[in-house]
Amino acid sequence: QKEVEQDPGPLSVPEGAIVSLNCTYSNSAFQYFMWYRQYSRKGPELLMYTYSSGNKEDGRFTAQVDKSSKYISLFIRDSQPSDSATYLCAMIGPSTGGSYIPTFGRGTSLIVHP
Amino acid sequence: DAGVIQSPRHEVTEMGQEVTLRCKPISGHDYLFWYRQTMMRGLELLIYFNNNVPIDDSGMPEDRFSAKMPNASFSTLKIQPSEPRDSAVYFCASSLRKTGLIGAGNTIYFGEGSWLTVV
Numbered sequence: 750q751k752e753v754e755q756d757p758g759p760l761s762v763p764e765g766a767i768v769s770l771n772c773t774y775s776n777s778a779f780q781y782f783m784w785y786r787q788y789s790r791k792g793p794e795l796l797m798y799t800y801s802s803g804n805k806e807d808g809r810f811t812a813q814v815d816k817s818s819k820y821i822s823l824f825i826r827d828s829q830p831s832d833s834a835t836y837l838c839a840m841i842g843p844s845t846g847g848s849y850i851p852t853f854g855r856g857t858s859l860i861v862h863p
Numbered sequence: 864d865a866g867v868i869q870s871p872r873h874e875v876t877e878m879g880q881e882v883t884l885r886c887k888p889i890s891g892h893d894y895l896f897w898y899r900q901t902m903m904r905g906l907e908l909l910i911y912f913n914n915n916v917p918i919d920d921s922g923m924p925e926d927r928f929s930a931k932m933p934n935a936s937f938s939t940l941k942i943q944p945s946e947p948r949d950s951a952v953y954f955c956a957s958s959l960r961k962t963g964l965i966g967a968g969n970t971i972y973f974g975e976g977s978w979l980t981v982v
Contacts, residue, residue: 757902783970792867792954792973793906837906850896850919851971855905 752776755838755854764863768825772838772854775819779840779852782814784823787835787856796836797823828861835859865889867974869955875980881943884977886955887936896971897930897940898954906954912938945981952976 755772762768770784781800785793799805802816811824821840825832835858839851868887876882888895896911910920915932923930927946932938942949956973 755905790975790978792956792975794973795970798970850908850911853906 752852753838753840753854755857757855757857759858759860761860761862762828764828764830764861766828766861768823768828768832768859768861770823770825770836770838770857770859772821772840773819774821774840774852776840776842776852777816777819778842781841781851782812782821783839783841783851784810784812785837785839785853787837789834793837825859828859830861830863833859833861867955867957867972869953869974869977871977872975873978873980875982876945878946878981879944880981881941882945882949882979882981884940884953884955884979886938886940886974888938888955888957889972890936892957892959892972893935894958894971895932895938896954896956896958897938898956898973900952900954900976909940942979945979947981950980952978 753772753774783798784796786796787793797807797810797812799812799814802814805812809826813822835856837856838854841851867889870885893914897909898906899909900906907922909922910930911918912932928942930940954973954976956971958971
């Protein structure tokens with residue numbers, strides 16, 4: 750079992766829909782939780798990050814962490830065709846040597862059609 | 864800032880040939896990472912450097928892969944000899960200070976990738 754599991758999709762939704770993207774993880778030591786967005790033929794870029802459990806909102810995006818269930822989510826409200834991309838979750842926790850290198854999920858491909 | 868710059872963007876090579884991928888990190892960043900991305904395995908960390916010194920190369924798949932960072936503004940990832948299963952997108956990324964210290968300027972910044980096809 751991988752440390753971080755993420756359904757690769759694709760997830761196809763109509764414009765305006767609420768999108769829910771999710772990751773599960775097995776390492777209870779993870780402390781920081783991030784979502785990266787990757788457009789086609791581009792590198793990933795940080796979208797949001799949260800520390801420990803709880804919610805964080807940024808415009809149409811809400812990141813949610815449930816450490817008790819080892820489950821994180823990214824919600825996108827009023828989805829737009831420009832949100833079409835691959836969304837990768839990433840997590841950081843103490844590791845050997847204290848390096849704090851993120852562990853990435855495989856990414857979920859999101860398609861928002863007009 | 865120009866961001867992380869990688870070259871070449873695309874490379875098609877024959878099996879057995881040497882491949883060299885190049886990276887210029889963001890100026891002032893002291894961590895440099897090499898990742899490989901495939902549909903099957905997602906984004907995998909191959910190796911990372913801190914202040915030009917390799918810290919962890921446990922992700923390098925085999926001895927055919929090597930990476931160097933001769934100075935703070937340049938790194939290479941070399942595959943010799945290349946094989947078809949090496950076909951993937953290779954990303955270079957850089958960050959400032961330890962990535963565990965999340966905050967402005969501490970995130971990992973990725974380049975646009977080098978798309979490698981070995982036939």
